[in-house]
Amino acid sequence: MSEASPKPIRSLILGGVIPVIAFTIVEEYFGILWGVVAGMVFAIGEIIVEWTKQKRVSPITWGGGVLILLLGGVSIATREGIWFKLQPALLEGVFGAVLAISCLMEKPLLVVMAREQGMFNRLPTELVPLFTKKFFGLTWRLSLFFFLHTALATYAALHWSTRDWALLKGVGFTGSFVVYMIAEVWILRKRVSRQIGQDRVFPQSG
Template identity: 55%
Template sequence: MTNLFCRRPGSGSTLQPLPPTNSKGKQAALSFFFGGLLPLIAFTVIEENYGVIAGLIAGMIFGVGEIVFELVKHRRVSTMTWIGNGLLLILGGVSLISSEGIWFKLQPALMEGAFALALWGSCVMRKPLLVVMAEKQGQTFPDAVKSKLFGVTWRTGFFFAIHTGLATWAAIDWSTTNWALLKGVGFTVSFVVYLGLEVFYLRHSLANIRNE
């Protein structure tokens, strides 16, 4: 949520635009949206032409490749990449043993479900995840802004919960191609639209706070 409003040191009670997110924040965001996308594409293409086992092996190889690429490029691997690709490799292994690709396909649902629980859990603990993540980048917020971000965090949990249900349904009943489209296109587009609506509402609300 860049370029909204925060309170900067020495600015009194005036709300100032948020500074841009740092490189680590951008890397984490990219890992969340696009991490696991290449393994998914590889699995889909190979599975349709050569079968489930070949698709699983290809997907797992690309999963390892994403980790190695990020390590070489950034000299570190983001937590999101470790979790996403680690889960992908574990579920891929289970799928290989059972010769059933559904376990591999459940990775997006498990990731999205875990994120929904993390968002809700942070609200229950009165430490909204979006606020905590922003504060780790050196941003501070007045109570009015924290209250708004609490609502955003809670509602975003519902967004991920809904997508968890869709992703589970896709893994069980949809074709591999449609499952991949949901993960690669459907999730990204719907989240961008949802986030745009949240940002519009948040900007409007914070503008009213500034004018009070």
């Protein structure tokens, strides 16, 4: 399953962390205005660095960067840092909606990505329907995870200190996502191995 980990989700987890750190540090010493400006500058920097390295920019990076610039502009105009702080919540909410809508359209995002990466091609033919069903369920549960975290991130933006809000984005979200996915993989292995036989589904090395 790790081979099918979708790059957009990794971009969502890692993207935007540097602008958040920049905003937090600069805001603490120089105030909200300069903190927002620093976050916006680093958001542009993330886009430039990704383009330089990969000759393309992922939709998640574009979306996160544009949101930072738009909400940063509103924060500067209103002199309220809350708008900038809402960016992670909005981005996570949008991604949760994309996951949910893909399931409603019967084209679950994780299934589509697994097929594009050729994961199903490496499985015995009779196991493809089983894994398709499991990935469909995982897509639904991931959408719920993102919606719950959107609510928490919104509350943090409104009521927590800037430092605690940044910790939620940089450490809390990443840590909770990693723990959640480890649990999902463990449960998947247990359930599938009981149904089919572990050696056929997850061949042991050596």
